[in-house]
Amino acid sequence: MNRAQNKDILIFLLSSIGLIVLPHVLHLHFAVFGFFCLLLAWRFVGIWKPEYLPTFPWIFLLIVCGTAILYIQHRGILGRDGGTSLFVVALGLKLMEIKTERDLYLINYLAFIVAASQFLYEQSILMAAYILFVCGVLLATLVFINSHVANTTVALKKATVIIAQAIPMAIVVFILFPRVEPPRWLLFNDRQEAKMGLSDTMEPGSISDLGTSDELVFRVKFTGVIPQPNQRYWRGPVLTQTNGKKWWQATDLSYLRNLDKVSYSGQPYQYTLMMEPQEKDWVFALDMPVDFSSPLQRNANYQLITSDNLRKRSEFKLTSYPNYNTGDLTKTELQDALQLPGAPSEKIKQLVIQLHGYDSKPKDFINALLRHFRQEDFHYTLTPPLMEDKPIETFLFETRHGFCSHYASAFVYLMRVAGIPSRVVTGYQGGTFNEVGNFLEIKQADAHAWTEVWLDKEGWVRFDPTAAIAPERIEKNIDISRLTQDGLIQFSAANEGAHAAFNFLKQARQLWGHVDYNWQRWVINYNTANQSSFMSAFGIKDMKTMVYWMMGFVGIITAILSLFLLYQKPKPVNRTLLVFNKFLKKLAKVGLTKNPGEGARDFAERIKPELPEQAETIEAITSAFIAQHYGSRPTEVKFRRLCRLVAAFKI
Amino acid sequence: MQNDIQRLLNAANQIILGKERQIRLAVCCLLARGHLLIEDIPGVGKTTLAHTLAKLLGMNYQRIQFTSDILPADIIGASVFDSRNHEFKFNPGPLFNQMILADEINRSTPKAQSALLEAMEEHQVTVEGITYQLPEPFFVIATQNPSHQIGTFPLPESQLDRFLMRIELGYPSPQYERQLLIGQNRHQLIETLMTVLAPQQLQDIQQAITSVHVSNALLDYCQAIINFTRDSTEYHCGLSPRAGLALLTAAKAWTFMDNRDAVIPEDLQAVLAAVAGHRLRSANNDSEAIVAPILSKVPVH
Numbered sequence: 040m041n042r043a044q045n046k047d048i049l050i051f052l053l054s055s056i057g058l059i060v061l062p063h064v065l066h067l068h069f070a071v072f073g074f075f076c077l078l079l080a081w082r083f084v085g086i087w088k089p090e091y092l093p094t095f096p097w098i099f100l101l102i103v104c105g106t107a108i109l110y111i112q113h114r115g116i117l118g119r120d121g122g123t124s125l126f127v128v129a130l131g132l133k134l135m136e137i138k139t140e141r142d143l144y145l146i147n148y149l150a151f152i153v154a155a156s157q158f159l160y161e162q163s164i165l166m167a168a169y170i171l172f173v174c175g176v177l178l179a180t181l182v183f184i185n186s187h188v189a190n191t192t193v194a195l196k197k198a199t200v201i202i203a204q205a206i207p208m209a210i211v212v213f214i215l216f217p218r219v220e221p222p223r224w225l226l227f228n229d230r231q232e233a234k235m236g237l238s239d240t241m242e243p244g245s246i247s248d249l250g251t252s253d254e255l256v257f258r259v260k261f262t263g264v265i266p267q268p269n270q271r272y273w274r275g276p277v278l279t280q281t282n283g284k285k286w287w288q289a290t291d292l293s294y295l296r297n298l299d300k301v302s303y304s305g306q307p308y309q310y311t312l313m314m315e316p317q318e319k320d321w322v323f324a325l326d327m328p329v330d331f332s333s334p335l336q337r338n339a340n341y342q343l344i345t346s347d348n349l350r351k352r353s354e355f356k357l358t359s360y361p362n363y364n365t366g367d368l369t370k371t372e373l374q375d376a377l378q379l380p381g382a383p384s385e386k387i388k389q390l391v392i393q394l395h396g397y398d399s400k401p402k403d404f405i406n407a408l409l410r411h412f413r414q415e416d417f418h419y420t421l422t423p424p425l426m427e428d429k430p431i432e433t434f435l436f437e438t439r440h441g442f443c444s445h446y447a448s449a450f451v452y453l454m455r456v457a458g459i460p461s462r463v464v465t466g467y468q469g470g471t472f473n474e475v476g477n478f479l480e481i482k483q484a485d486a487h488a489w490t491e492v493w494l495d496k497e498g499w500v501r502f503d504p505t506a507a508i509a510p511e512r513i514e515k516n517i518d519i520s521r522l523t524q525d526g527l528i529q530f531s532a533a534n535e536g537a538h539a540a541f542n543f544l545k546q547a548r549q550l551w552g553h554v555d556y557n558w559q560r561w562v563i564n565y566n567t568a569n570q571s572s573f574m575s576a577f578g579i580k581d582m583k584t585m586v587y588w589m590m591g592f593v594g595i596i597t598a599i600l601s602l603f604l605l606y607q608k609p610k611p612v613n614r615t616l617l618v619f620n621k622f623l624k625k626l627a628k629v630g631l632t633k634n635p636g637e638g639a640r641d642f643a644e645r646i647k648p649e650l651p652e653q654a655e656t657i658e659a660i661t662s663a664f665i666a667q668h669y670g671s672r673p674t675e676v677k678f679r680r681l682c683r684l685v686a687a688f689k690i
Numbered sequence: 691m692q693n694d695i696q697r698l699l700n701a702a703n704q705i706i707l708g709k710e711r712q713i714r715l716a717v718c719c720l721l722a723r724g725h726l727l728i729e730d731i732p733g734v735g736k737t738t739l740a741h742t743l744a745k746l747l748g749m750n751y752q753r754i755q756f757t758s759d760i761l762p763a764d765i766i767g768a769s770v771f772d773s774r775n776h777e778f779k780f781n782p783g784p785l786f787n788q789m790i791l792a793d794e795i796n797r798s799t800p801k802a803q804s805a806l807l808e809a810m811e812e813h814q815v816t817v818e819g820i821t822y823q824l825p826e827p828f829f830v831i832a833t834q835n836p837s838h839q840i841g842t843f844p845l846p847e848s849q850l851d852r853f854l855m856r857i858e859l860g861y862p863s864p865q866y867e868r869q870l871l872i873g874q875n876r877h878q879l880i881e882t883l884m885t886v887l888a889p890q891q892l893q894d895i896q897q898a899i900t901s902v903h904v905s906n907a908l909l910d911y912c913q914a915i916i917n918f919t920r921d922s923t924e925y926h927c928g929l930s931p932r933a934g935l936a937l938l939t940a941a942k943a944w945t946f947m948d949n950r951d952a953v954i955p956e957d958l959q960a961v962l963a964a965v966a967g968h969r970l971r972s973a974n975n976d977s978e979a980i981v982a983p984i985l986s987k988v989p990v991h
Contacts, residue, residue, distance in 0.1 A: 047923070190921065613907070616991055635989035638955035670952045671903030 049086050051183050051191065052143060053079060053134070055176040059154045060127060062169065066160045068112045071124045074105060078131035098135055105132055123156045143184050150177055164558040175202050207596050215589035217582050218567045237321075237465055237486055239276045241286040243423075243430060243444035253482055254315075256467060257323060258556055260478040261310045266325065268469055270361050272489065272501065273323035273481060275466030277340035279375040284430055286448060286463055288340075289375050295339040299366025299498075303329055312355045313560065320344050322355055323466055323481070326501065330358035339372075341365070341499075352564050365498030368460060376460030376493060383456045384429075386436060396457035401494060404457055408450065409507040415439070419509035446504035447488040460493040464501070475546075476553030615678060619664045622685045629690050639664055653690065660684045691895050692949045695721075698746050698886045705742045705879055706735050708866035712857050714947070715964050716743065716831075722943035723896055724854020724936065725810050725830040727795075727968065734859045736833040738876050740791040747892060748885030749788035749827070754806075756798035758841065762805035766815050780817060785809055788825050788889065792832040796842045806830070807849045827892055836975070847971065854936050855961070856968035856977065895946070902942040903952040907991065911955050912938060914988045915962070919970060924983050926971040933969045940965050955990045 085092040105128040113121035179198035278286040322343040334347040394407040426433040454461035468487035470479035489503040643661040647654040663681040719726045728736045744751035767783030920928025940961040967977025
């Protein structure tokens with residue numbers, strides 16, 4: 040029976056291939072995916088209606104189509120997207136010509152490659168579980184092809200056992216095999232999905248609805264004390280330049296070398312920061328980062344940037360001090376920190392005069408301004424009205440509804456009008472504490488903007504005007520998305536049951552966050568550096584020892600598995616049969632072999648004419664064997680006689 | 691006892707020419723207390739075979755011709771009012787005989803078929819609440835026309851399963867056909883036959899067959915065959931446990947006829963086509979072809 044025409048095998052193979060290519064619907068261009076689906080569906084129909092399968096000219100036409108789609112989409116086959124598309128299209132085309140058993144194997148191996156290519160796009164724990172499952176199905180297909188008794192359940196069971204046996208080996212090789220980092224030029228720069236994140240400009244007036252995304256930005260694990268929520272300011276870009284509407288970073292940061300030495304005091308915080316992939320080269324350290332190592336650098340705005348590629352997950356070990364003094368200002372800094380788009384309006388001047396901006400100490404003016412925000416009718420909201428023209432004035436005197444960016448920009452503007460050097464700092468504030476994994480999760484929704492004012496003898500000092508108007512946002516670290524438009528907080532006034540359910544959901548979410556953190560931390564991010572530090576914890580210092588350990592473990596596992604497999608089938612060996620098999624072996628040497636379904640008697644009758652001079656011995660042996668093996672009274676004497684006869688039998 | 695069997699076979703071979711294997715299987719089936727189904731086109735000697743066996747075994751013989759309008763009462767018998775004694779009296783039907791030839795069983799409706807088949811299984815019939823034992827030994831030879839012929843009601847699998855064996859007679863070879871053509875009338879020949887095996891002797895042989903030895907090695911092979919039919923894609927459904935028992939019983943009888951005391955795989959193989967052919971649904975209708983994969987693929991150890 041030709042296995043390539045077996046319906047069960049084909050249905051099984053095609054279904055598993057469908058499962059494998061399915062997640063690619065998220066990454067591949069719809070033309071490529073659609074082409075593949077068409078071929079797969081065609082092949083499915085072909086199981087029952089083989090006459091519908093394409094003949095050679097049609098296959099050639101399909102190949103031309105596939106190549107054209109590939110060329111139009113990717114202009115080649117290099118790179119992640121191009122390469123994956125090539126494999127998917129090739130797999131689809133190969134389905135059209137299943138003729139021999141060899142084709143089935145070829146398709147199976149191609150499918151394994153396509154399954155592995157999923158990891159080029161997504162490395163989450165769920166995807167890994169899915170790929171493992173799919174590989175199980177593929178393996179089951181191989182089992183299916185190779186077994187004469189085709190049975191889906193048996194094949195799946197067998198594949199599961201094979202995978203279970205392979206897992207210890209995979210773990211050992213994963214941990215102990217020397218990690219090889221590919222050289223940078225090998226990393227193809229494919230388009231990444233642009234991620235919503237902090238930008239290096241800010242334009243509060245033009246935003247009427249601040250999206251709050253739950254997407255993770257980075258995670259922080261502290262090795263000691265964890266700072267209070269009102270100290271958790273994760274520093275990002277510092278915006279000094281403005282045209283009244285928009286704020287942006289100063290381009291010239293060359294005054295770094297002229298900066299005063301920063302002095303630190305207080306309790307240092309040590310932590311590991313794990314950034315999710317992002318486009319920018321910013322690392323959001325806790326204010327103020329002191330200890331960091333290459334490739335990190337601190338720029339003139341005390342922001343950490345890296346020269347490394349942040350498009351993959353990266354990990355940094357940092358130390359920050361909450362209290363610091365940045366010392367004197369440089370000339371450029373002062374210039375930037377006082378920059379105004381033009382003369383302020385009368386209304387603004389009036390406000391500054393009213394708050395004693397011109398005739399009191401800077402600190403008094405700051406306090407007066409914060410008090411003004413608190414006492415007047417200002418509201419914190421995520422859905423402020425649009426302020427297209429003169430946003431700061433409109434905000435201060437008319438709408439009075441805004442979020443952190445509005446407050447920070449208005450605050451800095453007023454400071455500068457009063458001649459006090461100040462600037463806007465953006466970044467993240469707060470973070471959710473994961474109690475299961477003991478780490479902080481900082482999400483896009485935690486994005487924040489605050490201000491820094493330069494004070495004599497104190498250097499740059501942080502002030503957060505948002506804290507004046509919505510202290511819950513900063514101190515209690517309440518999710519801002521849960522604040523209403525009026526600045527009131529919607530505390531869940533719901534009943535106890537709903538509260539319990541909410542708590543359960545929260546816990547489940549934290550547990551999942553913990554699992555995901557460890558997956559990223561220990562599996563995805565297990566690179567050369569992590570491997571060597573992990574290994575040195577076990578006293579393995581160099582690669583040679585590591586490889587020895589690996590070989591040792593692989594040997595031990597192989598030995599255990601072999602023992603297990605050997606002892607699995609303690610087949611009761613029939614000694615009569617063993618002796619008879621010796622006799623059969625002797626006959627096999629002269630080309631007389633017993634067919635599997637042939638009985639001893641029939642075999643003897645068949646070979647007697649071939650060996651007429653041995654006919655008597657053959658008859659004697661066969662009769663003795665039948666009497667001993669099938670007879671009603673097998674005895675030791677008969678068995679010995681059979682042994683003697685077989686031993687004496689010679690051709 | 692084996693000599694008697696040999697004489698029986700020889701005598702039967704005188705009547706039906708060139709069908710040694712089929713006659714041997716038929717006798718084997720009888721010795722194993724099973725019922726026999728002969729499937730073939732009309733006129734190849736099905737009835738003659740049944741008649742010959744009945745005569746040689748000294749059994750009282752009754753032929754029931756199945757037609758499309760036959761009713762269960764025509765087979766089993768019916769209660770008739772006896773006006774003299776003012777009571778109902780049971781008049782036994784043709785079924786109350788030792789050897790029944792159910793001719794063209796698949797021409798009758800399922801209702802009539804099932805009346806016979808129930809009696810075959812239970813060796814008794816129940817009419818109006820009273821159970822009547824059938825005579826011992828009780829042996830049914832049913833003949834059936836190939837189902838592609840007009841006017842047939844094919845027996846369902848559950849009822850086919852009640853026949854220990856199904857054999858096909860086939861056309862005689864030209865040499866035997868010539869002998870048949872120039873020879874005496876078969877009916878007259880049958881009338882001259884003497885009883886070779888009395889019913890009591892037959893029962894003794896049937897008893898002796900139960901003590902034929904079956905070794906573990908042979909049971910392994912038997913189970914391998916059954917499992918193969920269940921797992922393989924060749925068959926729609928595998929052999930039932932009843933089929934397994936039937937296979938073993940038939941093999942024992944075959945062994946006994948061969949004058950041996952222990953069953954060997956060759957005995958199983960010899961009866962396999964006849965015992966398993968009609969129980970395995972397959973595209974093919976030829977018993978030998980149906981069981982060919984079993985014989986070639988299931989290894990003998």
